[in-house]
Amino acid sequence: MSIASTPPTTPEASRAATRRTAPLAHAREHLRAVPPLPVRSLSASALPAVVSGGLPVPTLDGPTDYANFDHAASTPALVSVKAAVDTALRTYSSVHRGKGYASAVTSGWYEQARAEVAAFVGAREGDEVVFTRNSTDSFTLLSRSLPRDTSVFVFESEHHAALLPWKARQTVRIPVPGSAADAVVLLREALRTRQGRNRLVVLTGASNVTGEVWPIRELAAVARRAGARVVLDAAQYAPHRRIDLGELGVDYVVLSGHKLYAPFGAGVLAGRADWLDAAAPYLPGGGATKAVTEHGVQWHTGSARHEGGSPNVIGAIALAAACHALREHGEAVEAHEQLLGKALLDGLRDIDGVQTYSLFGDGHERVAVATFTVDGVDSSLVSAVLSAEHGIGVRDGKFCAHLCVDTLLDDPYAEGPDTAVRASIGLATTAAHVQRLLAAVADLAAHGPRHEYVHTGEGWVPVDDTRDLAPARPW
């Protein structure tokens, strides 16, 4: 590596800026080394379409279509979601606040959206569906709705949104399990350490780091037998698997519209009404109140209690449209993702110099996510190269699950990477994209980047970046 000439702006950037990759004079031929995948995408007509299909993106070697492997962060909108939003915008008006026709239509659709989401999560009689901003917001709402003496049991491998909203003194942290069976044992042991009338177990449906599906039913049964309630973090599970609160045996579910092909700012907390109805309103104000006098306030119960202010009705309608489409096409979506996910993981495992990671062992069920590192190549350089040279979008880092990633990457015998790369598949990913990603990673692992990169305060960037990364703003 040679020394970069870019002037550093901060001490951190200064240290980082001394890193620069050597340019590699190897040709595109290397990319042909990976044989074609023995899988094809399902017929596109079997799957709900996304608005970003065939998105052209610039690379250092010319334009290509965007290979989206970043669905676990945020998904593109479905075409049907955008259509629902366009329709709803024509009559957009106030919710539960007007008598005009547009207001009546909008208010009706808002409540129908709630019913659609309730059906999507298999809500039971009496369950609430509260619209929030996202999963982080939903967890925070639940954390503020716990009875005062509640103990919370949470695995350290959880996403920070599920790990952090609870008060430290009320929380029992459970170590990252080494297998699905281990998770069950660890939860059982943790529940023995703190008794009490009100206990809540936080579970994830699918890990946002490895995509591994947690043994939800088994863990929920352990919690139930101990008299504890369960909240399921379905941010990564809902886009890929059917949810049924009763069948899974959980009390609450949390999810985000932007991970479910409905990126319009709505999320959900659904589940048992009693704690929510007894809690202080999350957003005190109009809509949450029944009556206000000089002597005090009478608050609503039900979802209105926590949805103060004018709600994000467009977000709720978008989310409902996505739930509708995923219910209708769930099997095809799962088949598409399983096919490509297996090809991706198998392909990565076959590449020399690439390590893949799992919590529960290689054969464990996953949603279509693969987390990997390339020996000797900084993970943020891997993602920069995939984008700049191949038009591939992945994420690198610790994925807001630092304890989980630290555990996965911890190697007592060697100095290894401290961050990883995550490739996550969804409706915008095709078999050709998987093929492109595998070829690109194989090429990078064998020969390094094709262009020269420098580490700046912005992370790794190509030294001669010819791409237009700032197209005209959309408004």
Ligand code: PMP
């Ligand atoms: N839980 C999991 C498992 C997640 O992957 C995420 C988002 N990465 C969240 C919670 C938080 O979701 P949001 O950013 O929509 O609040």
